[in-house]
Structures are given as C-alpha cells and as structure tokens.
Amino acid sequence: MSEQVFQTRYETYRTAVESYLETLFAGSPDWRDLYESMRYSLLAGGKRIRPVLTLEFARLAGLADWKTALPMACALELVHTYSLIHDDLPCMDNDDLRRGKPTNHKVYGETLAVLAGDALQPEAYRLILTAPGLDESRRAACGRILAEVSGADGMVAGQVLDTLHAPKTEAEVTEVHRLKTGAMIAGACRLGVAAAGGSGGLMAAAETYAQELGLAFQIRDDMLDVCGDAAEFGKPIGSDKEEGKVTFMDLLGLEGCGRAVRAHTEAAKAAVADWDTDGILAALADSLAERNK
Amino acid sequence: MSEQVFQTRYETYRTAVESYLETLFAGSPDWRDLYESMRYSLLAGGKRIRPVLTLEFARLAGLADWKTALPMACALELVHTYSLIHDDLPCMDNDDLRRGKPTNHKVYGETLAVLAGDALQPEAYRLILTAPGLDESRRAACGRILAEVSGADGMVAGQVLDTLHAPKTEAEVTEVHRLKTGAMIAGACRLGVAAAGGSGGLMAAAETYAQELGLAFQIRDDMLDVCGDAAEFGKPIGSDKEEGKVTFMDLLGLEGCGRAVRAHTEAAKAAVADWDTDGILAALADSLAERNK
Numbered sequence: 103m104s105e106q107v108f109q110t111r112y113e114t115y116r117t118a119v120e121s122y123l124e125t126l127f128a129g130s131p132d133w134r135d136l137y138e139s140m141r142y143s144l145l146a147g148g149k150r151i152r153p154v155l156t157l158e159f160a161r162l163a164g165l166a167d168w169k170t171a172l173p174m175a176c177a178l179e180l181v182h183t184y185s186l187i188h189d190d191l192p193c194m195d196n197d198d199l200r201r202g203k204p205t206n207h208k209v210y211g212e213t214l215a216v217l218a219g220d221a222l223q224p225e226a227y228r229l230i231l232t233a234p235g236l237d238e239s240r241r242a243a244c245g246r247i248l249a250e251v252s253g254a255d256g257m258v259a260g261q262v263l264d265t266l267h268a269p270k271t272e273a274e275v276t277e278v279h280r281l282k283t284g285a286m287i288a289g290a291c292r293l294g295v296a297a298a299g300g301s302g303g304l305m306a307a308a309e310t311y312a313q314e315l316g317l318a319f320q321i322r323d324d325m326l327d328v329c330g331d332a333a334e335f336g337k338p339i340g341s342d343k344e345e346g347k348v349t350f351m352d353l354l355g356l357e358g359c360g361r362a363v364r365a366h367t368e369a370a371k372a373a374v375a376d377w378d379t380d381g382i383l384a385a386l387a388d389s390l391a392e393r394n395k
Numbered sequence: 396m397s398e399q400v401f402q403t404r405y406e407t408y409r410t411a412v413e414s415y416l417e418t419l420f421a422g423s424p425d426w427r428d429l430y431e432s433m434r435y436s437l438l439a440g441g442k443r444i445r446p447v448l449t450l451e452f453a454r455l456a457g458l459a460d461w462k463t464a465l466p467m468a469c470a471l472e473l474v475h476t477y478s479l480i481h482d483d484l485p486c487m488d489n490d491d492l493r494r495g496k497p498t499n500h501k502v503y504g505e506t507l508a509v510l511a512g513d514a515l516q517p518e519a520y521r522l523i524l525t526a527p528g529l530d531e532s533r534r535a536a537c538g539r540i541l542a543e544v545s546g547a548d549g550m551v552a553g554q555v556l557d558t559l560h561a562p563k564t565e566a567e568v569t570e571v572h573r574l575k576t577g578a579m580i581a582g583a584c585r586l587g588v589a590a591a592g593g594s595g596g597l598m599a600a601a602e603t604y605a606q607e608l609g610l611a612f613q614i615r616d617d618m619l620d621v622c623g624d625a626a627e628f629g630k631p632i633g634s635d636k637e638e639g640k641v642t643f644m645d646l647l648g649l650e651g652c653g654r655a656v657r658a659h660t661e662a663a664k665a666a667v668a669d670w671d672t673d674g675i676l677a678a679l680a681d682s683l684a685e686r687n688k
Contacts, residue, residue, distance in 0.1 A: 132570070133552040135559065140547065181517075188513060193505035212486035213558055216509070217551050220481060223516040224474075224546035231539045239531040245538055246524045253517035254433065258510050259426040265506055266428065277425070 108385035112154060115168075119153045120145075122172045123179065126225075139210040139218040140225075143183050146201055151319075151390070152290035153179045155312070158386075159294025162377050163304055171297040173233035174244050177226040178290050181252045184222035185261070185286075187215055194265060195345065223252075236297065243296045251289030257282055268346075272353045276317070284316035307374050311383060314370035318363045319390050324349040325359045326394065334395045367391040401678035408447045408461075413438075415465045416472065419518075432503040432511040433518075436476050439494055444612075444683070445583035446472045448605070451675050452587025456597055464590040466526035467537050470519040471583050474545045477515035478554070478579075480508055487558060488638065516545075529590065536589045544582030550575055561639075565646045569610070577609035600667050604676060607663035611656045612683055617642040618652050619687065627688045660684040 123144055127137040153175035160171035190197040190205040191212065197205050207215035230244045250256060260282025269275045291308035295301070327342045328351050342349045350359050371384040378384055416437055420430040446468035453464035483490040483498040484505065490498050500508035523537045543549060553575025562568045584601035588594070620635045621644050635642045643652050664677040671677055 127547060131548065131552065132560070133547075133555045136547060136552060136555045184513075188509060191509065193509060214555070216481060216484065216486060217555055217558075219513070220477075220516075221547040221551040223513075224542040224549075224551075227520050227538055228542035228546060231535050231542060238535040242524050242531040242535045242538070245520055245535070249517040249521035249524060253521060254420060254426075254429060254514040255424065256517075258514040258517075259424065259429060262426045262429045262507070262510055265510075267425070 105385070107380065108382055108389070111158075111380070111382055112386070115154045115157045116150045118157070118169065118172060119150050119175060119179065122176050126176075135210070135214060136218060136221060139206060139214045140222060142209060143187050143200075143206045143218065144180065144222070146203055148201060150179065151386075152182055152287060154386070155287065155290040156294040156297070158382050159291045159304075159308055160297045161294075162379070162383075163295045163298030163300035165294075165298035167235075170233070170235045171294055173229040174293040174297045175290070177229040177244075177248060178286065178293060180222045180226040180229070181248060181257075182286060184219040185252075185257060187219040187222075189261065191215060194261075197341075233297075240297060240299055244293050247289055247292050247296055251285040251292075255281075256285040256289075260285065264347075268348075270348050272350075275348060275350065275353060279317060279320040280313060283320050284313045287316040287319070288312035304377055307377060310373035311370045311387075314366045314373060315387055315390065318366035318370065318387065321350045321354075321359050321363050321366070322391060322393065324351045325356065325363070327351070329356070330394060363391050398678070400673065401675055401682070404451075404673070404675055405447060405679070408450045409443045411450070411462065411465060412443050412446045412468060412472065415469050419469075428503070428507060429511060429514060432499060432507045433515060435502060436480050436493075436499045436511065437473065437515070439496055441494060443472065444679075445475055445580060447679070448580065448583040449587040449590070451679075452584045452597075452601055453590045454587075455670050455672070455676075456588045456591030456593035458587075458591035460528075463526070463528045464587055466522040467586040467590045468583070470522040470537075470541060471579065471586060473515045473519040473522070474541060474550075475579060477512040478545075478550060480512040480515075482554065484508060487554075490634075526590075533590060533592055537586050540582055540585050540589055544578040544585075548574075549578040549582075553578065557640075561641075563641050565643075568641060568643065568646060572610060572613040573606060576613050577606045580609040580612070581605035597670055600670060603666035604663045604680075607659045607666060608680055608683065611659035611663065611680070614643045614647075614652050614656050614659070615684060615686065617644045618649065618656070620644070622649070623687060656684050 127140050156175035156178060157168045157171055161168040165171055186200060187206045189195050190200055191207055198208055199205060206218060226248060227245055230248060231241050233241055260278050263269055264278045264282055269278050288309050291312045292305060295305050295308050327339060330339055332339045354362055367387045370387045374383050420433050449468035449471060450461045450464055454461045458464055479493060480499045482488050483493055484500055491501055499511060519541060520538055523541060524534050526534055553571050556562055557571045557575055562571050581602050584605045585598060588598050588601050620632060623632055625632045647655055660680045663680045667676050
C-alpha cells in the first residue's frame, strides 16, 4: 500500500473525528464555563490515534458505514481527554503545558479542571448509549469495553502505579504502561470491532495489536523525552528525569529502546496481518515507531 | 401503613445495599491502595437514600425480585460517592470531615482521592452494563439515565454553579439544587423504574417525586446547618455561612424553610399517590422532612 493511501485514510478519519467533537458542548447553558473548559481540552488537537483506530477496526470488522462508529471513537477520546486534564493537575504531574498550550487548570483554574474531567466521563457513556444506528446490544457491549479499560483495573490503576508506586524494574514499568496506555488503545480497537458486532478472532487480534502498539508508542515517547525536539514534541524535554521517573531509556538505553520499538511494532503488525487488508494498521504502526512528536 | 413496616423495609434494602457494596474492590491487585481508598468512602455509611429509592421503585414498577436492581442502585451510589470525594478536595469545598470521619484526601492524600473518584465512575457503568438478569436493552436504558443525571447537564453542572457562580436568588439556589441534588435523586428513582422495564406514567411520577423530595431534603439540610447538632449531623454547624454560601435559610428564614419542607414533601407524596401502594415512598418523604442528621 502506498504511503499516500494511508495518509489520505488517516486524514479522512481524523477530520471526521474533529468535526464530530466540534459539535459537542456547543450550547450556552448557565454553566457555559464548564462547556468551555471541556471543549478547550477536547479540541486541543493531538494525533487522534485512538479514535482513528476505532474507525479503522470498525471498517475491518464489517461495519457498513464507518461513520456509525464515530460516537464510540469520540467517547473514548472524551475519556482520554479527562485523563489528561486530571493528570496535569498540581496534585498529579503538575504540568503547565500540554501539546504546547497551557494546561486546563492553568487556564480555567483547578476547580473547573477537576469538574470538566469529571463531566467528560458520563458524557462518554451518553454518546455510546445513544449512538444512532446501533442496537442496544452493541451499545451495551461498547459501554462495557470503555468501562473496563478506563476503570479501577485499567487506566486508573496504571495511573496509580505510575504516580504513587515509583515503578523501577522493566516488569513494573511495562505493567504501568500496559494499564495506563495499552488498555485505552486496546479499548479503542475493541470498540471498533464491537460497534460492528464483531468478536472472536478479530477481537483477540485487536487486543494484541493494541498492546504491542501501546508499548512501542510508550518506548518511543521515552526516547523523545530524552532526544526529542521540544517545539516539535510539544512538551519540555527531560521532564521524566525531572520527575524522577524510571523510563525505558533508563532500563534499555537508546539502542535497546530502538530495538524494542521495532520488535513491538513488528509484533503489532503480525497480530493483524490476516485482517489488515489495506495495510492501514501496519502503516499506522510504522508511522508511530518513526514519529518525532 | 405502620411506621414499623417502613422501618423494616428500609432496613432490608439498606442492608442489601451494604452487603453488595462490601463485595466490591475487595481483591488485592498491585494497586490495592486504590481499592482501599475507594472502599473507604464507599463503605463510610450514610443513609443510602438513593439506592433504597432505586430498589423500591423497581419493586413498584413490577420487577419480580427487587434484588435484581441492586447493581443499578449501587452504581448510582458509586457515582454519588465519587462526587463527595471530589467535593471535599482542597480545590473544591476543602472539607476535613464527612459523616464525622476524615475525608478521603485527608486519609489517602489528594492524588489518590482524585483517582479513587475517577475510578468510581467507570465502575458504576460496569456494574450496570453487566447486571445479571437484565437484558441489554434495560442495561443500556439504565446506563443512559446515570450518564444523563450525573454529567455536564446534571450533577456536575450543579456543582459548577454552586462552587463557582455564587448563586444568590431563590431561583438560582433552587437551580443549583435541582441539578446537584435533585438530578441524582431523580436518577435513583428512574433507575428503579428502568430496571423493571417501566416507562410512561410511573417514570414521570418518579421524576416529580424525586425533584420535590430533593428540594425538601436540601432545605432541611440548610436548616440543620444552622440549627442542628454537630455530633448528630456529622459535620460542623455553620459551615455554609463560613463558606459564604447563600442558603435557603438566608432566603426564606427558619419558619419559611419549615413551610417549604412541608410543601415539597406533600408535593412529592402527591406525585406518587397512585403507585405508592404500601406507603413506603410517603413514609420516606416524611422521615426525611423530620430528620436531624
């Protein structure tokens, strides 16, 4: 598959996601400040990797129109966004910048930042459970996936380990990222399959693809935090070290990280080789492995 | 109906709710501290009014066994609990005590308190969307109700108005409580009806009953904050005044509050008079109107 087919498909999905998100919380109730704070972080850009994965997996799983999966794709992006807002809070990572812009609490204050994050969660389930063109059974299946990957045995567990347990060994650091990053990427992929009513082989492949992709993504992130360009990367270089976090760079070194990224990327591609008919998933994995931001 | 029938029924429900909640997050994963923090607030007692309402409405709506509605009843209690944990945070009401016990962040620190609250939300949807004995359609309907009442146009909107907008007029104060307290009580009642597959007349009655009950409850709360006994009430007397909040006591005075509590209580009872065959809902409304804690 040509690089251009991948770029075009990715842009089509990404644009549809941005347009869908743009329609959310656009009214002017008495609590418009809440809406504004939610939109500020929701529309702050980012690569939209997760919702793109949902849409491509929905297509591969046979959904007649991939646009039907937009509410599921964007629901997960709402949950991802809440996690970033809360992660940046003073009592968490205490970050002033996110994707080169002031973090939510720097603009709206801590109170509203906590509440904007809090409101994004139920709104995600509302999107899924009112998704047009899906029967109640698929809606419920999608809601279960989102709850499972983002809850007390998923993303939040990873955040607890990362923030409070000072993971040190390779096994511990890997466990953090399996929960904190991998679970949500896996959720994105599985949501696409579930929106199409799929299960079985493709669902299992989606899980493996996502976990391998997630590890490659995180290891690359750790490399960029040391060797990246701050302007391109969108956050200060060396922030992991400053926070005293043990990263894959500490554990594997630069060359070891490079090898690990390639190995996990190949494992991701292999997991979906039978389904990835247009090679989009492989191209996405390759592009993430080589990214500079 | 005799007072004793009400007391017995209430205790039966309340005990079942406590037992159900006791089973949650009881394992010992690597992130056991997260589980402990969640359980600390979840099992801190309280009157369990909301889940009791879910169970009684489920029974009235014709659910064969009211115990089938326990996951829905407790899911709403999880969301209520997360809202209390976050409300107490330093960047919100900054409270040290809740129901006479140290607040979550006083015991576990701010980071874990934020994360425990964050995790309780998806776990609530997980309970609803995996509830045994309910088809996917009822599960999805229940999930929609919870998302609606606790989201950006429900409970969180009320919290934003209360914390950041300094409501002053009776209309503004009433709007805050309709969203912050009323919406969740209405959600509890509607969850019960939805768990039984009900809609229409009883659903509308549940909404009115809950909103009237919620207002009576809040006005009584404002009275107790001025005239109550701290030990019995479980929190310091005069804390509203200290925070500079305009309450129903400021707006209506003590006698006016007493009259308003009685009026809203009667309106609540009238709304469900055709359905409340054992008089449980009426007795509950009366008991809340007369409560000292």
